[in-house]
Every structure is written in structure tokens, then in C-alpha cells.
Amino acid sequence: MNTVLLGMAILVLGAFLVVRLARLEGRVLSLAAPLAFGATLILLWEVLVVGFAVPMALMPAPSAVAARMAMSSHLLAQDFAQTFLKAVLAGYAIGCGAGFAMALLVDRVPFLRRGLLPIGNLVAALPVVGIAPIMVMWFGFDWQSKAAVVVAMTFFPMLVNTVAGLAAAGSLERDLMRSFAANHRQTLLKLRLPAALPFIFTALKINAPLALIGAIVAEFFGSPTTGMGFRIATEAAKLALDMVWAEIIVAALAGSAFYGLVVLIERAATFWHPSIRS
Amino acid sequence: MRDSAALPVAVVSLGIAALWYLAAIGLNWQVVADMQTRAGATPDFGAMITLTLSHSRPLLPAPHQIIEELWRSTMTLPITSRRSLVHHAWITLSAALVGFGMGSALGVLLAVAIVHVRALERSLMPWIIASQAVPVLALAPIVIVALGALGMTDLLPKAIISAYLCFFPVTIGMVKGLSAPDALSRDLLRTYSATPAQIFWRLRVPTSLPYLFAGLKVAVAAAVVGAIVAELPTGAQAGLGARLLAGSYFGQTIQIWSALFAAAIVSASLVGALSLAERLVVRRMGARA
Amino acid sequence: MLAIDARGLSLVFTTRDGPVQALSDIHLTVAPGEFISLIGPSGCGKTSLLRVIADLESPTGGTLRVNGATPEDARLRRDYGYVFQAPALLPWRSIEANVMLPLEIMGMAKAERRDRAQRQLALVNLADFARKFPWQLSGGMQQRASIARALAFDPQLLLMDEPFGALDEIVRDHLNEQLLTLWGKTRKTVMFVTHSIPEAVFLSTRIVVMSPRPGRIHDIIDCDLGADRPLEIRETPEFLRIAQRVREGLRAGHSYER
Numbered sequence: 001m002n003t004v005l006l007g008m009a010i011l012v013l014g015a016f017l018v019v020r021l022a023r024l025e026g027r028v029l030s031l032a033a034p035l036a037f038g039a040t041l042i043l044l045w046e047v048l049v050v051g052f053a054v055p056m057a058l059m060p061a062p063s064a065v066a067a068r069m070a071m072s073s074h075l076l077a078q079d080f081a082q083t084f085l086k087a088v089l090a091g092y093a094i095g096c097g098a099g100f101a102m103a104l105l106v107d108r109v110p111f112l113r114r115g116l117l118p119i120g121n122l123v124a125a126l127p128v129v130g131i132a133p134i135m136v137m138w139f140g141f142d143w144q145s146k147a148a149v150v151v152a153m154t155f156f157p158m159l160v161n162t163v164a165g166l167a168a169a170g171s172l173e174r175d176l177m178r179s180f181a182a183n184h185r186q187t188l189l190k191l192r193l194p195a196a197l198p199f200i201f202t203a204l205k206i207n208a209p210l211a212l213i214g215a216i217v218a219e220f221f222g223s224p225t226t227g228m229g230f231r232i233a234t235e236a237a238k239l240a241l242d243m244v245w246a247e248i249i250v251a252a253l254a255g256s257a258f259y260g261l262v263v264l265i266e267r268a269a270t271f272w273h274p275s276i277r278s
Numbered sequence: 279m280r281d282s283a284a285l286p287v288a289v290v291s292l293g294i295a296a297l298w299y300l301a302a303i304g305l306n307w308q309v310v311a312d313m314q315t316r317a318g319a320t321p322d323f324g325a326m327i328t329l330t331l332s333h334s335r336p337l338l339p340a341p342h343q344i345i346e347e348l349w350r351s352t353m354t355l356p357i358t359s360r361r362s363l364v365h366h367a368w369i370t371l372s373a374a375l376v377g378f379g380m381g382s383a384l385g386v387l388l389a390v391a392i393v394h395v396r397a398l399e400r401s402l403m404p405w406i407i408a409s410q411a412v413p414v415l416a417l418a419p420i421v422i423v424a425l426g427a428l429g430m431t432d433l434l435p436k437a438i439i440s441a442y443l444c445f446f447p448v449t450i451g452m453v454k455g456l457s458a459p460d461a462l463s464r465d466l467l468r469t470y471s472a473t474p475a476q477i478f479w480r481l482r483v484p485t486s487l488p489y490l491f492a493g494l495k496v497a498v499a500a501a502v503v504g505a506i507v508a509e510l511p512t513g514a515q516a517g518l519g520a521r522l523l524a525g526s527y528f529g530q531t532i533q534i535w536s537a538l539f540a541a542a543i544v545s546a547s548l549v550g551a552l553s554l555a556e557r558l559v560v561r562r563m564g565a566r567a
Numbered sequence: 568m569l570a571i572d573a574r575g576l577s578l579v580f581t582t583r584d585g586p587v588q589a590l591s592d593i594h595l596t597v598a599p600g601e602f603i604s605l606i607g608p609s610g611c612g613k614t615s616l617l618r619v620i621a622d623l624e625s626p627t628g629g630t631l632r633v634n635g636a637t638p639e640d641a642r643l644r645r646d647y648g649y650v651f652q653a654p655a656l657l658p659w660r661s662i663e664a665n666v667m668l669p670l671e672i673m674g675m676a677k678a679e680r681r682d683r684a685q686r687q688l689a690l691v692n693l694a695d696f697a698r699k700f701p702w703q704l705s706g707g708m709q710q711r712a713s714i715a716r717a718l719a720f721d722p723q724l725l726l727m728d729e730p731f732g733a734l735d736e737i738v739r740d741h742l743n744e745q746l747l748t749l750w751g752k753t754r755k756t757v758m759f760v761t762h763s764i765p766e767a768v769f770l771s772t773r774i775v776v777m778s779p780r781p782g783r784i785h786d787i788i789d790c791d792l793g794a795d796r797p798l799e800i801r802e803t804p805e806f807l808r809i810a811q812r813v814r815e816g817l818r819a820g821h822s823y824e825r
Contacts, residue, residue, distance in 0.1 A: 022400035033397070034404040058424050114283050115290030125499040125549050126542045127506050129415075130519075133526030133534050138305075138337065172655045175623050179649040180669040181642055190668065194659050213413045220418075220510045221526060229416065233510075236419030244420050252412040272658035272700065 003051025007044055014040025057239035068242040069249065075231070076250050083228040084254050086143040087215040091150025096207060098151065099158025100200070106159075107166050107188075117163060124156040132218040141224050149218040154207040161203035165196025198273050201266040208259045212251060298341055299331070305338040306330040339532045347536040360516070367540050369517040373433050374505040374544075377440020378498050384441065385448025385493070392449075393456040393482070394474070406449060414442050415507045422508060436517075440504035444497040451493025455486025484563060491556040498548045506541060518544070568635045570724055570756040571597040571620060575629035578615055578782075588781030589615040593629065595775065595784065599723065602750055602757045604767035604774045606813065607820070612782020613760045617726050620758065621649050634723065645673065647724035648717030652732055654709035656701040656716075663688065663697035666716045673720065687715040690749060707738040711745070718753075725757045732762065740798060743769055747796060764817075765801055768792075768810045776813060778820025785820035788812055 014036065021033040042062050048054070049061040056064065069076065106113045132149050139145035169192045177187045219229025228247050235243040270276050310329045314321060321329065331340040339347075351363035358365060388406075392399045418439050425435040459481050467477050509519030518541045525534035578590035590612045597603055605613035618624040619631065622638035633641035641647060648669075656665045666684040675683070688694045691711040701709055710730055717725060731739045747770055750757060761767050767774050768790060776786040790809055792800060800806055 018401045019397045022397040030400065031404075033401040037401040037405060055427075058427050111286050112290065113286075115286030115288075118283060118287050119290060119294075122546060125495070126545050127499075127503040127538075129503060130506060130522055130538045130541055133522055134531070134538075136526065137529075137531065170655075172651050172653055173657070175618075176649070176651065176655050177672075178623060179621055179642065179647070180672045181645055182672045186672050190672070191657065194657070209410055209413070213415050216413050216416045217507055217510075220507070221523070232416050233419055236423050239423060241420060241423070248412060248416055248420075251416055252408075255413060256408065270659075272702070277702065 010044050060242040064242045065245045069246045079228045079231050082226045083215050087146035088211045091147035092211040095151035095154030096158045099155045102159050103162035120156050120160045128153045129217050132221040146215045146218040150211045150214045153210050153214040157206050158203045161199045165199025169195040197270050204262050212255045302338045302340040303330045306336045339535050344535045347532045363540050366521050370505045373436035374501040377437035378501040381441035381444025382448045385445040388449045389452030418508045436505045436508035439508045440501040443500040443504040447493040447496040451489045455489030456482045459485045495549050495552050502545045570599045572632040577628035579627045591781035591783045599756050600754050602772045604771040605760045606767045607777035610779035611777040645720045648722045650717045650727040650730045652729045654713040662712050669719045687718050691715045725755050728760045764810050764813050776816035786816040
């Protein structure tokens with residue numbers, strides 16, 4: 001009973017706080033409302049789990065997860081290195097690079113573009129993550145097969161968006177380059193690629209979380225005894241959910257940091273775009 | 279525009295098929311060659327090609343092998359059979375559809391709430407966007423285990439995972455769509471003394487339809503992926519994800535590829551169905567097809 | 568040598584609704600140093616004529632010589648500068664970098680590019696805004712920057728397609744004065760497309776009145792108001808007489824009933 005009352009009190013207080021804070025303006029102050037919301041949720045979670053003595057196998061308390069993170073930090077770091085630093089980064093770089101290169105190639109041959117684009121759109125909607133077992137067969141159990149899955153997942157969004165971006169430069173600007181007697185390479189480098197950057201960054205932003213999920217899920221299909229996906233699967237089977245949540249928090253933080261980095265680079269590179277200017 | 283895309287797509291598809299065959303020959307060569315040497319046989323070049331394209335455990339199956347396997351496991355077996363791909367596809371599809379329904383409904387409701395209640399927009403939106411940073415599919419094992427402990431098995435945990443993956447694109451799309459009517463249109467309705475409900479149903483909803491459909495298409499693809507991945511952690515016995523897993527455990531590459539193709543066909547059909555629905559709805563509203 | 572020599576020029580577009588004759592049997596000769604306005608209602612072919620001269624469109628009949636060469640050679644030789652209806656400044660480049668763009672493409676050395684760009688910007692009174700970005704400038708200033716860019720090559724021929732159409736009247740008057748001063752100083756040949764009768768009469772040495780369907784030249788009017796023209800000249804009887812003649816030409820060549 002006490003737990004229920006406490007829980008309700010937190011809920012009411014939290015809601016009140018959130019509504020009040022929602023009126024704040026400004027880049028830093030506008031974070032107040034979502035932070036209050038998150039804090040309320042975590043507090044509520046802790047109170048309910050402890051108060052109702054929910055078993056660890058069902059839902060660990062935030063404090064338990066925090067304790068686990070501190071205790072197993074070495075293991076978490078190892079898993080992070082295996083999955084993120086190796087599979088995700090390598091796969092992301094190769095996948096996005098290949099998609100970009102393919103788009104440049106396809107740009108030169110309009111027939112190829114008209115044929116490849118619908119297929120690219122189709123493949124982007126498919127459960128590409130399913131090729132993980134095949135990649136394991138080709139590249140072995142280690143991080144390379146996971147990187148291969150990430151390459152497959154990031155290739156098509158990058159291809160489709162870059163092609164769209166290369167078509168974005170207006171006809172007026174293209175006539176302008178023609179009036180300057182610019183050749184294809186000059187028009188590409190000085191007009192079409194800069195104009196394509198907003199689209200390219202859209203793909204880079206979509207691909208960042210995709211790469212992380214791809215690498216983790218690929219590990220569900222089999223991995224050497226390290227890696228975030230591997231750890232999540234095995235610890236979940238052991239019902240050690242505090243470790244699972246610890247890994248997920250690390251993954252979420254890594255994913256957010258990665259995404260945030262791409263956004264920062266986007267702000268610098270496309271400072272001129274109306275969406276960034278405003 | 280549609281007619282002009284048909285020929286290039288056909289040509290590119292044929293090109294991809296040709297490249298696939300070449301790759302299959304190349305990748306399977308070594309394995310077949312070793313097998314032949316061990317058997318003491320020395321087949322000529324032509325025979326080798328045929329062997330690489332008809333190996334039972336190839337590194338890369340040839341397209342016709344996959345199609346044969348697809349045909350065999352869908353058409354020649356009764357649908358209720360445990361080995362029928364249709365049976366497995368249905369298991370995955372049903373979970374995906376339930377999840378899609380739940381997730382989309384939640385997404386639409388959230389979007390409507392966010393657009394009308396300022397406090398919700400301020401406090402909720404950042405978390406909704408951040409929720410995508412959490413590798414949702416990594417949560418799959420937790421959800422399965424936790425719900426399993428509560429007595430929920432089979433379809434519902436998978437549907438919940440699919441729903442989680444679905445709600446984000448639908449929410450974001452609908453929020454964008456419901457906020458899309460420009461100031462001019464909203465002012466116009468205000469001069470008619472329209473109530474918020476009238477503005478909602480007569481202006482916001484019609485304007486948001488293209489955005490809704492775009493979000494739904496992304497969501498349905500995500501729902502299928504969610505259902506497949508949800509079948510992995512607990513070693514499920516049925517479903518396309520289970521088939522993928524079984525194939526990888528037993529080295530049955532053709533089985534893996536046919537399950538993959540089946541998943542692709544399921545995804546593509548769902549997205550196609552939505553595109554069709556979109557075209558019908560949009561045409562009724564007067565847009566050019 | 569004539570700046571522009573067009574004989575029997577024609578241009579036919581094939582559209583979904585059938586062929587459209589954008590230009591039909593155009594005869595026009597332009598001597599160096601002239602300021603020619605092309606005026607007419609929509610669809611009379613004035614922009615098409617400019618684009619054909621610029622080699623942005625290929626004629627389907629007749630001959631055209633620009634500075635004694637084919638339009639393509641003239642373009643590759645960078646004989647002209649083109650100013651579009653919209654400034655078309657690249658938003659990721661500063662104003663100075665925008666003006667330097669054609670020079671980069673030409674392969675000019677960096678120091679010389681900078682020098683040229685600064686001179687052109689001074690000519691259009693934008694020297695203080697060299698480091699700013701296009702979106703930080705008003706519409707009129709952006710158009711001036713686009714003119715500076717067109718002059719970067721120092722071409723003998725300037726092709727301008729309704730450059731001031733999107734601006735309000737006060738800014739337009741101001742820019743008309745500036746353009747006239749510029750022309751007076753540099754003595755370039757200018758082909759100027761416009762919708763506005765006062766603008767055409769104020770700026771030109773000759774006015775070409777065109778009419779649509781098919782696009783053709785209806786009348787060519789001499790406009791010798793003297794080299795030094797203040798804005799007040801627009802109220803003189805001489806000015807009004809020429810404007811009246813232009814208006815009649817426009818009305819005759821274009822009927823709203825059709």
C-alpha cells in the first residue's frame with residue numbers, strides 16, 4: 001500500500017513539474033522538461049520494483065543496474081570494443097563509402113540509375129539483418145561477419161539518398177555552370193556534391209543507429225565469447241537482466257554519442273541550409 | 279514515368295542475376311574441387327560449373343536452387359506442415375501484423391496528443407527520439423524472457439517488439455503531418471470559427487495522410503524485422519527467424535537463403551499493399567496518381 | 568564584327584500537348600556596345616532567344632553567330648556572362664567566393680581571382696559584403712552580386728534574363744541607374760529581357776518587341792535618348808512617345824481573346 005501511495009505521489013509531482021518546466025525556453029532550459037520526465041520515470045521504476053519486490057529475472061531496479069555497470073565495467077568495455085569499435089565503425093565506413101561510390105557511378109549512367117533506384121528502395125525495406133548467418137559462414141564468427149552485415153544494411157539508404165541528393169541542384173544553377181563552360185567533374189565537385197550534402201547527411205544519420213542495431217543483432221546469430229549482442233543474448237538466457245540492461249545502456253549511450261557526432265558534423269558542413277540556419 | 283522505369287529495372291535485375299551466378303560459381307569452386315579430389319574424380323570445366331551450381335551445401339546457392347527450395351517448401355507441402363515455409367511465414371507475419379497494428383495505433387494517438395498538448399511535446403519528443411538510440415532489437419531477449427516469466431509466449435512478445443519498432447516512424451511521420459498545414463490554411467479555418475475538432479478532421483488529417491503512409495511503410499518493414507529477430511533469442515521453433523537460425527546451426531545454406539527470400543517477399547508485399555492503399559486513398563482526395 | 572547575328576532562327580519544343588514554336592524566323596543583328604531590350608508577353612520567346620544565344624538551348628533552324636563564332640564556341644570561350652531571373656548564388660560560398668566561381672572553373676590563379684572579384688564587387692558597390700553569405704543579403708544585393716559574378720570573366724557580352732523582376736519598384740529604379748552607369752563605364756554589349764516598358768525604354772539603345780504563338784519579332788524600335796540619362800528622363804515627352812510605341816507594338820502582337 002505504501003508503495004502504491006509513494007508511486008502515485010511521484011507520478012503526480014512529476015507530472016506537475018513537467019508541465020511547469022515545459023514553459024521554459026532557451027537551448028539549455030528546454031532540456032528541463034524532458035529531464036524531469038526521465039527522472040520521474042526512473043524514480044517511479046525504482047520505487048515500484050523495490051516496493052513490490054519484483055524479482056531480478058523480471059525487472060531489475062535502476063540501482064541494481066547501476067551497481068552492475070560499476071562492477072562489470074571491464075567486461076562492458078570489452079564488449080563495447082568488440083561490437084562498436086570494430087564491427088560498427090568498420091561496417092559503417094565501408095557501407096556508407098560503397099553506397100556513395102555506387103551513387104557517383106550510377107550518376108554517370110542514367111539508365112543504370114533508373115534501373116537501380118527502385119531495386120535499392122525495395123532492398124532498403126527488407127530484413128537485411130537476416131543475412132547475418134550467411135555472413136558468419138563466409139567470414140567466420142568474429143567481428144568481420146558483423147561488419148559485413150552492417151555494410152549490407154547501410155549501403156542502400158546511402159545509395160538512395162545520395163542519388164536523390166545529386167539530383168537536388170536546381171536547373172537554374174546547372175545552367176549557370178554550363179554558362180561558365182564547366183565540365184562534368186567541375187559541376188559535380190562545385191555544385192552538385194555540396195548541394196547533395198543535406199541528403200547525404202540524412203543517410204548518415206539514418207545509418208548510425210542502423211549500424212549499431214545491425215552489429216548487435218548479427219551477434220545474436222553467433223559470436224565469439226565477446227560482444228554486446230552476444231552478452232545480451234547469453235545473460236538474458238541466464239535471467240541476469242541487470243547485466244542485459246547495463247549492456248543496453250552502454251549501447252544507447254554509444255548510439256546517442258555517435259548520432260550526436262554526425263549531427264555536429266552536419267551542422268558544420270551544411271551551415272548554409274535553411275533547416276540548420278533557423 | 280512508370281513505363282520508362284520498367285525496362286531499366288528489368289535489365290538491372292537480369293544483370294544482378296548474372297553476377298549472382300558468376301559469384302556462385304566462383305565461391306563454390308574450391309569446396310566442390312576439394313570434394314571431387316577426395317572422391318578421386320577429375321571433371322572437366324563444364325562439369326565443374328554444373329557441380330558448383332547444384333551443390334547441396336553451397337557457400338552461395340545459385341538463384342535457381344533458391345527458387346527450387348522456395349517452390350518445394352511452399353507449394354509441395356501442406357500449409358499446416360511443420361516444414362512448410364508458408365506455415366513459418368504465417369507465424370512471423372501474424373506477429374508482425376499484430377505488432378504493426380498496435381504500434382501504428384499507439385503512434386497515431388501519441389502524435390495527436392503531442393500536437394495538441396504542448397507540455398507533452400516538450401517532455402515527450404526528446405525521449406521518443408532518444409528511444410531510437412536504444413538498440414531496440416537488443417531489448418528483444420529481455421522482453422521475451424520477462425513476458426515469458428509472466429506466462430506470455432509465442433505471438434504476443436514478438437508483437438510487442440514489432441510494435442516498439444513501429445511506433446517511432448509512425449509517431450514522427452504523423453507529428454510532421456499533423457503540423458504540416460501552413461499558417462495560411464489554419465488562419466482560413468479560424469475565420470470560419472472552426473472548432474479545434476473541426477480543424478483536426480477537416481484540415482490536419484487530410485494534410486497528414488502522405489506523411490502517415492510514408493511512416494506506415496517504414497513501420498511495416500520494421501515490424502517484420504522485429505518479428506524475425508524476436509524469434510532468435512529463445513530458439514523459437516517456428517517462424518522465418520527460427521528457420522534462419524536452424525539453417526545456420528545445421529549449415530543448410532539453401533534453407534537460410536530461401537527463408538531470407540521468403541522474408542523479403544513478405545516485407546515487399548506488405549509495403550506494396552500499403553502503397554496500393556495509399557494510391558487509392560490519395561486518388562479519392564483528388565491528387566494525380 | 569557583329570556581337571550577335573541571327574538569321575531565320577527558329578526553335579521548336581516537343582511537349583505532351585504537341586509541338587510549341589518558341590521562336591520563329593528571327594532576324595536580328597546586334598553591334599558591339601549596344602544595349603538591346605527584348606520585351607513581350609509570356610510565351611513570346613524572349614527568354615528562349617537569350618538561352619539560344621547562350622548555348623543553353625539548341626535552335627532547330629536558322630543560323631546564329633555570337634562574336635563571329637557558333638554559340639557553343641562562344642560559350643566555351645567564355646565570351647558572355649549570364650544573369651538569371653533569380654540570383655542563383657551558391658549558399659555555401661561567401662559572396663566573394665561566388666564571384667570567384669567562374670574564375671576557378673576557368674583555372675585562374677588564386678591571387679588574380681581574388682583581385683578580379685574584388686574589382687567586380689566594387690563596381691556594383693558590394694565591396695563591404697565580400698565575406699557575407701548570400702542569405703545575409705537582401706534580394707537586390709544578391710542580384711547585384713550575381714551581376715558582379717557575370718562580369719567576372721570580363722566578357723564582352725552580357726545576357727540578362729529579367730534580372731530585376733522579383734524586386735520592388737524602388738530597388739528596381741536604383742538598380743536600373745546602377746546598371747546604366749555600369750554599361751556607360753564598361754561599354755559592354757547587353758541583351759536584356761524584361762516585362763517592364765519603362766525599364767526597357769530607360770536602359771536601351773534599341774528595343775525589340777516580340778509577340779507569342781509563334782514567338783517572333785514584331786517591331787524593333789530605336790531609342791536614342793542620349794548617353795547621360797537621369798531617372799527624371801522618364802517624364803519627358805520623348806520618353807513617353809517611345810514607350811507608347813512599345814505599348815502599341817505589344818498590344819498588336821498579343822490579343823487576350825485568343
